[in-house]
Amino acid sequence: MAGPKDLDPSSSPRALLGAELRHAREKVGISQEELGQRLFVSGSFIGQLEAGTRRMQAEYARMLDEALRTGGFFTRNCKAAAKSKYQEHFAEAAEAETHATSIRQYTPLLIPGLLQTPAYARAVNHAYDPTTPKETIEQWVDNRMARARLLDHPTKPLLWVVLDEAALRRETGGRAVMAEALRHIGGLAQQGRVIVQVLPLNAGAHTAMEGALKLMDFEDAPPLVYLEGVRTGRLEDDPATVTQLRFVFDLLVASALAQDKSLALIKALAEDYAHEEHP
Template identity: 50%
Template structure:
């Protein structure tokens, strides 16, 4: 994550909020660790709040107001700063993605969001809520496609995904759109922008079989985090022991999945099957 000195307060309301926290903390003569002790959190988390890369929980906002004698400033503005174009349970993880040095995802059933084509994403959003207004569906679609911009840079973040074979077999949006989706993944892999492994159905039991969508994010200047998601809920985990366990399971899954070259060949083959299914 970027150090505090690189923070641009004009970048977002959250960045401005973080800049104000740093200004008031320094004015009080406190280090990040000192403030953390007073408000019952780590100094590292205070640093992440100041950098605008983590969201301030309402209860913590109240404790910071008391510690810094800010007359309720942070608690009053906490709700506005926490607004996001993403679902509440996913917002923190989405905001961290652009700062990640590496992202390692496991997906048991869906193509990861940052790899989704417009047609695929639209089908997922519509299936999730068939009766939603078109304007809301388009807003959700725009937010999802915007996340793909993190892959526009040549090297950062490094993106590694393990997809269960079910992901590439399921014709989301129809056979032809699914073929386009798989070819999009193949193009990103061939450009050496992402690493993809497929976990074959024939593998049977595997190290991540109890997990839903799982994302492990590392950062240049902060501890790694894990995001896990199931229907209508998600959790961002930063406990070092939990992160270590998820990382170990992910490494084991890498070992039993197909190698990247074989995975890419399978993805291309299944894309062909989808593309020609209607003509057989």
């Protein structure tokens, strides 16, 4: 019997590869958990591969071909599915966003990418690497704005962001850029497109002082959490870890200002920046 045909790179390689994985697994009659045991990963990881929310690495592709007797199909095609316009440490998280039904995020030092304006994104990317050519910076900005088009849909995904007040007071790109950035956030919140809360400086010590986190839920795959550091990031799917970090986010929400007070603070800071006053 002929094996599966190679994927068409012009279509959606990751989704197609996931569908082929589910078909091949069901054909040999094993569960996600059983296949995960053969690859030394969790069953939820297999589920995320099948749903297209996780990238298939070459090592796993080879092991899948062996476990499912697919004649090298996954090895041949994993490169096409792994192509991304995002930096390596962030690629999986950015692509998982496109499948998420809800995203809950806390950022301590900057406005998160999905809420950034082009001018703010340009300032952030230039600060990341001042020696990068202007053309590359502009490509990064375009990629970030393409991610933000997730919010063009009126309701999906649910986006709930807790912003640290420090991020709002860190003058990034100049006062005019900050005024525009904060007005953009306020506008999205007033439209009901995002839930935004501010964690005030006077909240003191809190449960996520060690860094940023992003929780993502999916309709047909287990939840993920993305943890980000300086030029690094990793996705976690361990249920206990996800549960623990969901509790961390809940505590942040409890410590943050209510939505109306958060929007009032964002508006006041935007006006201060616009009028060149000290916040």
